Each structure stands twice: as structure tokens, then as C-alpha cells.
Amino acid sequence: MSERVGTQGLLFNEPLLWERGSRGRSGMSLPRADVEPAPVDEDLVGNGPDIPDLSEPEVVRHYTRLSQWNFGIDSNMYPLGSCTMKYNPKTNEKQAARPGFAGAHPLLPSELSQGALQLMAELEQYLAEITGLDAATLQPAAGAQGELTGMLIMHAWFKHHDDRRSKIIVPDTAHGTNPASAALCGYRAVPAASGPDGILETAVIDRLMDDETAGIMITNPNTLGFFEENIKAIAQIVHRHDGLVYCDGANMNALMGIVDLAAAGVDILHLNLHKTFSTPHGGGGPGSGPVLVRKKLEPFLPVPRVVPDGKGWRLSDDFPLSIGKIHAFQGNFGVMVKAYSYIRSMGADLKRASQLAVLNANYLKERLKGVLHLPYDRPCMHECVFTDALQQPYGITTLDMAKRLMDYGFHPPTVYFPLVVKDALMMEPTETESRDDIDRFVEALEAVAKEAVESPELLREAPHVCKTERLDETEAARNPRLTG
Amino acid sequence: MRYLPHTDDDISTMLRVTGADSINDFFAVVPEELRRPSGMALPDALTEWELNDLMAALSNADTGATDFLSFVGAGSYDHHIPETVPFLAGRSEFATSYTPYQPELSQGTLQAMYEYQTLLARLTGMEIANASMYDGASALAEAILMALRITKKNTVALSTAVHPFYRQVVRTYVEPTGCSVLELPVLESGRTDLLTLASSADSAVAALQSPNFFGCMEDLPTAARIMHDQGGLLAASFTEPVAFGLYRPPGDDGADVACGEGQSLGIPRSFGGPGVGIFCTRSRYVRSMPGRLVGKTRDQSGKRGFVLTLATREQHIRRERATSNICTNSSLCALSSAVYLASLGGSGLRRLARLNYDKTEYLKRNLSEAGWTMPFTSPTFNEFVARIPGDAEEAHRGLREKGILAGVPLGRWYPDLRDCLLLCVTETATREDMDRLVSEVRS
Structure with missing residues (x-):
């Protein structure tokens, strides 16, 4: 085995913010008072919040030390399945921070914000081109909000056609947020089981789809990493009942330049700019979840929309069938700038990114076969799913292996998801991992699998070199302490 | 492409391990009628340096962000951000x-x-x-x-x-x-x-x-x-x-x-x-x-x-x-x-809020003296409504020509307030900035 990448470094202990500081310190320079103090209504005045006073060096040390307790993509491979943890290009950060973008007020008159509007209009066009659909909104602030937007569009479509529907089909291989998004629109999620190959069978949908059902929420490629081969036939069934096909495009990283989702029968699709289009996840946001639709659904997209105006662009609210607004302003523009920069930097290489993402996943799957149990042995798209079945006889679980991987310097895969596979480890290497890094990850898992047999306590007590040992999540939920 | 690490050798080695002849083999499951017949119509890839030029040009076209004296708030505020x-x-x-x-x-x-x-x-x-x-x-x-x-x-x-x-x-x-x-x-x-x-x-x-x-x-x-x-x-x-x-x-x-x-x-x-x-x-x-x-x-x-x-x-x-x-x-x-918040601290936040308040009151007072009226009587913070003699949209446009963004006209949302502007002042506005607005209003 090559040298283990995980090692021990000097990590600092760091107290909570309010355990530091001293009243009267200041870490921010304030403008001088160049006007006279004005009288204030004393009935409204408060005491001021109890926030600690720190100097600038204290603030910098505090957050620098915290950051060192974190693991990012820049640290090492981060193979979280369905999360598409690809490299986040540094130039994208610079572009979003340009004063003309970062300093733009959302209510600027359109003639004074032509750059931002043009960028949004072009990004919409590129996303439409990449997916094959006709029109886009960039307003949703995250994938789940994109799903909700998609469901609201569906809801508005049926309401407009005076067609009340109460249910929606959600396969067991769909993303976890799908049923909740549907529920917010008053739809009851009807689960559809995937077949023995891990994909949906046409007959199952044929049995479930009826005139009371709004349509289907399908994740393609699904959370097992398989392409839903029957999507077109399924879409035809749904359309025969005048339903709509919603596709969760969180896994679009497998399909760019290869699959035309309009040809597959998809009516509504959401993308995650923070997955496929390389914008950083930020430890849980901010994201951006654009929604794309077919022409007939375009009138229902959220407002404002960017529309052509003479030689330039403007924002328009003039879409009477629109579902309304789902973000205070135009969405997470700062994230859009990064995705736009990525698309302009990649061009036609986006297709190559998808091809290499799929190659990496298949290579990883092949290398790990036998080390871990592979429940579905067939070619995958961008991710592959294993289980702990080979380790269970030694009393070792998916969680134990995940924690032990940390000691080897890798972020664990997604664990215990998808639910359709018991004790799953779901791995998505993405295209930005080199063969060498995947090989090191495989070596690490081989070593962990060996330890599972020879010294299982090492796994059960893992991790050993992180800032903390295994944390008590049950206690946290039983007695929630959310503020200090 | 610098984000993609694969050499041709890497690819052939990896394909060999998977038993596939080409990457296309992995996509054999995609039915023919769902495949894109041709490439994506996207602009050619840019180098990092070309991207810089493009983005500089685009961001510079947002002249409202950089070239104007702004009193626009309405849910998005200009405050100093420490480095x-x-x-x-x-x-x-x-x-x-x-x-x-x-x-x-x-x-x-x-x-x-x-x-x-x-x-x-x-x-x-x-x-x-x-x-x-x-x-x-x-x-x-x-x-x-x-x-x-x-x-x-x-x-x-x-x-x-x-x-x-x-x-x-x-x-x-x-x-x-x-x-x-x-x-x-x-x-x-x-x-x-x-x-x-x-x-x-x-x-x-x-x-x-x-x-x-x-x-x-x-x-x-x-x-x-x-x-x-x-x-x-x-x-x-x-x-x-x-x-x-x-x-x-x-x-x-x-x-x-x-x-x-x-x-x-x-x-x-x-x-x-x-x-x-x-x-x-x-x-x-x-x-x-x-x-x-x-x-x-x-x-x-x-x-x-x-x-x-x-x-x-x-x-x-x-x-x-x-x-x-x-x-x-x-x-x-x-x-x-x-x-x-950690940088500002409780003491700093108190001072900052007071500074925002005092500056806003300064502009209110001076605009009142210049002939604008304040229709609402309740205490405010940072923002206030000013009723102007004449059409608010027109006055807003006129000030824009002088390089000032005088808040937002309210008629779009409140027809009763179509002769009103919503103005915002934060600590970033200097006394000179505010005096400039007031002197334009006076003229």
C-alpha cells in the first residue's frame, strides 16, 4: 500500500466565541461620526445584544482554528453519493466577487444592471441547451426549492386546466426530498418500487398512473446510479393520463451532452448548480436550483423573468399565469456567476466531464467489487452503491467503515442511503478525481476491510485522528442544546 | 481542460479494468432515441485569462453597482464588510x-x-x-x-x-x-x-x-x-x-x-x-x-x-x-x-446602529428643509419614505442623470404612494454624500 494520506497534524483547541474576548475590544473599523447625534424614541430603545467583543486577530485565529477541524474537497476526495463533490474552480470565486456583481443592488434599474441580466439570460440559455428543455428560471435557491418550484408549476398547470389531482408517483430510488416537496403542494406521494435491476419497470407505472395522479417525480440517473432506461415509455404512460413528468436532475453530472431529457419525455427538471456546475457547497449552502420546463409550462415559471428589451435585457413581472415569487429577489445570483464561469471555462468539455465521471464511477465499482458487497452488478452512471454485507459477519457496519475511512484521510461516502439498499455506501467520485486518487481510496477501503476481519475494534472505535471521537447523536436529540 | 486529470493512458488503463472498450460502452443502456444526435451548442471553452476579460466586461456593464451614489435599500443594504x-x-x-x-x-x-x-x-x-x-x-x-x-x-x-x-x-x-x-x-x-x-x-x-x-x-x-x-x-x-x-x-x-x-x-x-x-x-x-x-x-x-x-x-x-x-x-x-458579528461585537453593533440612525435622521432633516416631506410619523431605522413635490419616477430619473440613485419609487407597489420615494442611509454614506443629494434636491 502507498503511504496513507491521512495523518495527524497539530489541531488547536478553541473555545466558543463568547468564551473569548473582553468588553471594549473591537475587530471592525467603524466610519467616523460626521453628523450630530439625533434624539431617539426611548420607548423603543433596547439594551443591545449580548455579543462578545473581540479584536481582529482573535476573530481570525478563532475561525482559522475552526476551519482546520473541517474537511473540504480541497483536502481530499469527498465521494459523497448524489452530492457531486467535484472540484470548485478558484477563478469562479474571483468572478463572483467583482464589484460590478457583488456590489449590484437587486433593484437597480435595468439599464444600470445589463451585465448581470445578460449573464442570467445566457445562463438560462446554456442550461436549456445542456438539458434539451425550452425555458428556465434561476430563482430557486437550492435543489429542494427547485423541486418545490417544479411541484408548484405542476399544481398551477392543473389548476389552470381545472383539473384537480391528489397524488403523485415517487419511486423508491428518488431523492429523499421529493415526497416532502410534493406534500407541500398537497400531493400524496405514491411510492413505486424499482425492479430487480434497480430501475423502474413500465408495468409498475402503468398500474399506478391514473387520472387522479398529477404525474411522476423521477430521479435520473436514479440514486442507485442507474439510468432509468424506460423513462420514455413511462413518460408516455404519464402523458396518456394528461400527467406531467418531473425529473430530479441532481444527477445531471452523468448526462451532459449525452442525453436529451426532452426526448426522454421530461416536462420539468431541476438542476443543482452546486453539484453539476461546480459551485462550492459551503458546508450546506448557499446553493442554486434552476428549474427547466417545456414550452407549454413556461408561462408558469416564477417572476421576475429576464426578457429581451431592445438591444438589452430587463426584468419582467408580466406573466399572469406565473406561480409568483419563491425568492425575495432574483435568486442566488452570486452562485449563478460561478456556474456561468464554469460553463464558459468548460464549453464542449462538459460532455467529457460527464464521460469521465461515469468512467471514474465504473472504475471504482470494478476495483471495489469483492472488497465490499455490490448489490447490483451492472454498469453504472456517475455513482455506485455497495453494502456492508461482507463485513457484517465480523460485527462491522457501514457506519464503522465510514468512520474508519476518516483515519485514512478520506471523507466517507453517503451512508444508509438510498433506503432501497440496506446499509448502503453510496459513492460518487466525480470526474475531477484522478486515477491515482481513486486508487488510494480503494487501497484505503481494502485496508479497512482487512481490519474489519483482523482488528474490528479499530473500526468500532474510529475515528481516531479527528478533532473528536465518535459523537453522541442520540444524546443531542434527546436533550437539544441549540444555543450557548 | 485543467479541471480534468485524466490522461489517455489513465483512460485506457481504467477501461481495461472495467472490461469496457470505450467510455461509450457505459452509455449503452441509454436508448438510441434519447441520445443527443449532435454536440451541445455552447460557446467555445475560454482560458482563465479570456474568462477574466469576459467577466470584467460583463461586470463593468453593471454601472449601477459601481458608478452611482446610492440611497437604495428596500431589503438589500450597503454596509461595510471587513476583509x-x-x-x-x-x-x-x-x-x-x-x-x-x-x-x-x-x-x-x-x-x-x-x-x-x-x-x-x-x-x-x-x-x-x-x-x-x-x-x-x-x-x-x-x-x-x-x-x-x-x-x-x-x-x-x-x-x-x-x-x-x-x-x-x-x-x-x-x-x-x-x-x-x-x-x-x-x-x-x-x-x-x-x-x-x-x-x-x-x-x-x-x-x-x-x-x-x-x-x-x-x-x-x-x-x-x-x-x-x-x-x-x-x-x-x-x-x-x-x-x-x-x-x-x-x-x-x-x-x-x-x-x-x-x-x-x-x-x-x-x-x-x-x-x-x-x-x-x-x-x-x-x-x-x-x-x-x-x-x-x-x-x-x-x-x-x-x-x-x-x-x-x-x-x-x-x-x-x-x-x-x-x-x-x-x-x-x-x-x-x-x-x-464577532468582528463587530456587541459594543460595535451598538455604535454602528447608532451611526446608521444618526445619519438617516440627518438626511431626513435636511431633505425636509429642502422641501420634501416625510408622510409617516413613526420612528424609523435606516430607511424612510419621502413625499416629493411632483412625480416620483420622474424625480428619480432626474437624479439618476446626476449620478444619484435616490432610493426606489413606491408607486409600483403602493399606488397611494406614487409621489413617494423609499430612501436608505447606512454608515457607508458620508455627510458629503448626503449633502450632494440634498443640494440636487434644492436645485
Whole structure:
């Protein structure tokens, strides 16, 4: 085995913010008072919040030390399945921070914000081109909000056609947020089981789809990493009942330049700019979840929309069938700038990114076969799913292996998801991992699998070199302490 | 392409391991009629240096961001941001990490979010806060959905002094629930008409904003009393949390939810996003509240640590039974706002808020002397409505030609106020800046 990448470094202990500081310190320079103090209504005045006073060096040390307790993509491979943890290009950060973008007020008159509007209009066009659909909104602030937007569009479509529907089909291989998004629109999620190959069978949908059902929420490629081969036939069934096909495009990283989702029968699709289009996840946001639709659904997209105006662009609210607004302003523009920069930097290489993402996943799957149990042995798209079945006889679980991987310097895969596979480890290497890094990850898992047999306590007590040992999540939920 | 590490050798070695002849073999499962017949019609790839030129040109076309003296607020504010904020939040251990599902590798994000929750609860005077939401508008919409769930009532009272865009978002979110929305009018003081609220009875929630869209501080204690008598909740929204450095926060005035936008706290305007949705409430609603929560716990050796908690409220566990689909927050922006608050400190926030207030009062006073009138009488923070002699749109255009963005004309949302502008002053406006506006108004 090559040298283990995980090692021990000097990590600092760091107290909570309010355990530091001293009243009267200041870490921010304030403008001088160049006007006279004005009288204030004393009935409204408060005491001021109890926030600690720190100097600038204290603030910098505090957050620098915290950051060192974190693991990012820049640290090492981060193979979280369905999360598409690809490299986040540094130039994208610079572009979003340009004063003309970062300093733009959302209510600027359109003639004074032509750059931002043009960028949004072009990004919409590129996303439409990449997916094959006709029109886009960039307003949703995250994938789940994109799903909700998609469901609201569906809801508005049926309401407009005076067609009340109460249910929606959600396969067991769909993303976890799908049923909740549907529920917010008053739809009851009807689960559809995937077949023995891990994909949906046409007959199952044929049995479930009826005139009371709004349509289907399908994740393609699904959370097992398989392409839903029957999507077109399924879409035809749904359309025969005048339903709509919603596709969760969180896994679009497998399909760019290869699959035309309009040809597959998809009516509504959401993308995650923070997955496929390389914008950083930020430890849980901010994201951006654009929604794309077919022409007939375009009138229902959220407002404002960017529309052509003479030689330039403007924002328009003039879409009477629109579902309304789902973000205070135009969405997470700062994230859009990064995705736009990525698309302009990649061009036609986006297709190559998808091809290499799929190659990496298949290579990883092949290398790990036998080390871990592979429940579905067939070619995958961008991710592959294993289980702990080979380790269970030694009393070792998916969680134990995940924690032990940390000691080897890798972020664990997604664990215990998808639910359709018991004790799953779901791995998505993405295209930005080199063969060498995947090989090191495989070596690490081989070593962990060996330890599972020879010294299982090492796994059960893992991790050993992180800032903390295994944390008590049950206690946290039983007695929630959310503020200090 | 520099982001793609594969050499031809790598690819052939990897293909050999998988037993495939070419990468296309992996896509054999894609039916022919679903494949793209030709390439994507996208512009050619740019080098890093070409991208710089393109983006410089595009961003320079946003002349309103850089070349104008601006008094525009209306939910997005220009405050000084110390360099430490983007520097620290930009550390890639924070920026390039995922949602902290594996707490042992995410203690940085988790402690920072626990601190954020604490700082925001203290700032708003509430007991608990979540780890942030998408933005202020969706935070208010989620507060209303929460109140509908808790009270099992079916009416929402929404002040028309709530940001018009927030009201639109609320309507979008509640539309499928079938609940009715009662809009509360605004009095001549610039405050919400609470008599209408009192006589309406039986609302699940009253949603007010304070400081409201016109900059006026609402009478939250009275609103809270009315709602609690009815068995409903008070949701106090805000777009300018710096106000709580000076004025009493909503928690001290009896609000059940304090929610709003935290962009003011160290986050650039970025054409409207990303910002951070702040959501704070009472401990008794902890199991009904939406959004991610970080809780304190211990590791096996008894050492303090932090984890995501109460996830049973969330969709990936409950799936079909889940009531919230939130699975993201605005973590990096929440981190920025925590770094900002840590830099400012309680003392600094007090001084900053006072400076904002004094400057706003200075501009109000001087514009009054120059002939504009202030139609609303209630105390304000940072923003105020000015009635101008003549057409507001026209005056706004005229000042724009002089290089000044004189707030936003209100007629678009409030026909009665079509001769009014909503103006904003923060600490970034100097006395000279304000004098320039006043002297243009005089001429």
C-alpha cells in the first residue's frame, strides 16, 4: 500500500466565541461620526445584544482554528453519493466577487444592471441547451426549492386546466426530498418500487398512473446510479393520463451532452448548480436550483423573468399565469456567476466531464467489487452503491467503515442511503478525481476491510485522528442544546 | 481542460479494468432515441485569462453597482464588510465542504453554526435559532407554514408594510394550503393597523415586519398581545437586523418567531443573493420549526462536540410523512454573518446602529428643509419614505442623470404612494454624500 494520506497534524483547541474576548475590544473599523447625534424614541430603545467583543486577530485565529477541524474537497476526495463533490474552480470565486456583481443592488434599474441580466439570460440559455428543455428560471435557491418550484408549476398547470389531482408517483430510488416537496403542494406521494435491476419497470407505472395522479417525480440517473432506461415509455404512460413528468436532475453530472431529457419525455427538471456546475457547497449552502420546463409550462415559471428589451435585457413581472415569487429577489445570483464561469471555462468539455465521471464511477465499482458487497452488478452512471454485507459477519457496519475511512484521510461516502439498499455506501467520485486518487481510496477501503476481519475494534472505535471521537447523536436529540 | 486529470493512458488503463472498450460502452443502456444526435451548442471553452476579460466586461456593464451614489435599500443594504469576513469564510475547508453529515470531520462548520445560532438568538432576543434558511422571504413563508401547523387555524394576517416581494413569496408558498390571507392596512403613522388585526380574530399568525418596508418600527408588543389572546402566533420579520443594535429586538416584544434576511451582516448584495434567512423562535416550538439545527453533545471520551440534530423532523428520514422539504441552509453566508458579528461585537453593533440612525435622521432633516416631506410619523431605522413635490419616477430619473440613485419609487407597489420615494442611509454614506443629494434636491 502507498503511504496513507491521512495523518495527524497539530489541531488547536478553541473555545466558543463568547468564551473569548473582553468588553471594549473591537475587530471592525467603524466610519467616523460626521453628523450630530439625533434624539431617539426611548420607548423603543433596547439594551443591545449580548455579543462578545473581540479584536481582529482573535476573530481570525478563532475561525482559522475552526476551519482546520473541517474537511473540504480541497483536502481530499469527498465521494459523497448524489452530492457531486467535484472540484470548485478558484477563478469562479474571483468572478463572483467583482464589484460590478457583488456590489449590484437587486433593484437597480435595468439599464444600470445589463451585465448581470445578460449573464442570467445566457445562463438560462446554456442550461436549456445542456438539458434539451425550452425555458428556465434561476430563482430557486437550492435543489429542494427547485423541486418545490417544479411541484408548484405542476399544481398551477392543473389548476389552470381545472383539473384537480391528489397524488403523485415517487419511486423508491428518488431523492429523499421529493415526497416532502410534493406534500407541500398537497400531493400524496405514491411510492413505486424499482425492479430487480434497480430501475423502474413500465408495468409498475402503468398500474399506478391514473387520472387522479398529477404525474411522476423521477430521479435520473436514479440514486442507485442507474439510468432509468424506460423513462420514455413511462413518460408516455404519464402523458396518456394528461400527467406531467418531473425529473430530479441532481444527477445531471452523468448526462451532459449525452442525453436529451426532452426526448426522454421530461416536462420539468431541476438542476443543482452546486453539484453539476461546480459551485462550492459551503458546508450546506448557499446553493442554486434552476428549474427547466417545456414550452407549454413556461408561462408558469416564477417572476421576475429576464426578457429581451431592445438591444438589452430587463426584468419582467408580466406573466399572469406565473406561480409568483419563491425568492425575495432574483435568486442566488452570486452562485449563478460561478456556474456561468464554469460553463464558459468548460464549453464542449462538459460532455467529457460527464464521460469521465461515469468512467471514474465504473472504475471504482470494478476495483471495489469483492472488497465490499455490490448489490447490483451492472454498469453504472456517475455513482455506485455497495453494502456492508461482507463485513457484517465480523460485527462491522457501514457506519464503522465510514468512520474508519476518516483515519485514512478520506471523507466517507453517503451512508444508509438510498433506503432501497440496506446499509448502503453510496459513492460518487466525480470526474475531477484522478486515477491515482481513486486508487488510494480503494487501497484505503481494502485496508479497512482487512481490519474489519483482523482488528474490528479499530473500526468500532474510529475515528481516531479527528478533532473528536465518535459523537453522541442520540444524546443531542434527546436533550437539544441549540444555543450557548 | 485543467479541471480534468485524466490522461489517455489513465483512460485506457481504467477501461481495461472495467472490461469496457470505450467510455461509450457505459452509455449503452441509454436508448438510441434519447441520445443527443449532435454536440451541445455552447460557446467555445475560454482560458482563465479570456474568462477574466469576459467577466470584467460583463461586470463593468453593471454601472449601477459601481458608478452611482446610492440611497437604495428596500431589503438589500450597503454596509461595510471587513476583509476578515470574505477571507475567513473563503477558507476552502469551510467553502468546499458539504452539509456536515459526518460530524467528526465537520467540527469547524458545526461549532461555527452553533455559535451562529447563539448569536442570532441573542440578537433577536429569542431562545433558539436554526442554522439558517435560503433567504428572508422564504424564512417568513416557512414561519407562516409553521404557525398553520401549530395552531391548526386557517387564516394568515399579513401586514401590507411587509416587503412586497416577501408578501409575494408568502402567497406562493401558502397557495396550495388553501388558507386565506388577510392583508392588514398601514396607518398614517407608517405602522400596521392593529385594530383590523384585533377585530379579525382567529388568525393562525400575524406577520409583521419591523423595521417595516417603510423603515418604521412596528408596535410589536400590542400585536403580540392581540395574537396571544386569539391563540395565534406573531411572526416578526425584518430585512435590517442592524436595527437591533439600537432598538429592542422582536423577542423582547413578545414575538413567537423572529425571521428575516441577514444580508446586512457582512454579505455583499450580489444582485439579491445569496443572503441568509434568519429563523429564531421559542424553545417550545423546537420540534415544529423548519430548517437545520446544530446541537451540542459529547464524544466517547466526554469531550465537547457538535452534531446536526432533530433530523427526525426532516424528509430523508420521514420521507412520505415529512412536512418540510428543507435540506439546505445558507451555511457559508451564515458563517459570514457570524464572523461579521464577532468582528463587530456587541459594543460595535451598538455604535454602528447608532451611526446608521444618526445619519438617516440627518438626511431626513435636511431633505425636509429642502422641501420634501416625510408622510409617516413613526420612528424609523435606516430607511424612510419621502413625499416629493411632483412625480416620483420622474424625480428619480432626474437624479439618476446626476449620478444619484435616490432610493426606489413606491408607486409600483403602493399606488397611494406614487409621489413617494423609499430612501436608505447606512454608515457607508458620508455627510458629503448626503449633502450632494440634498443640494440636487434644492436645485
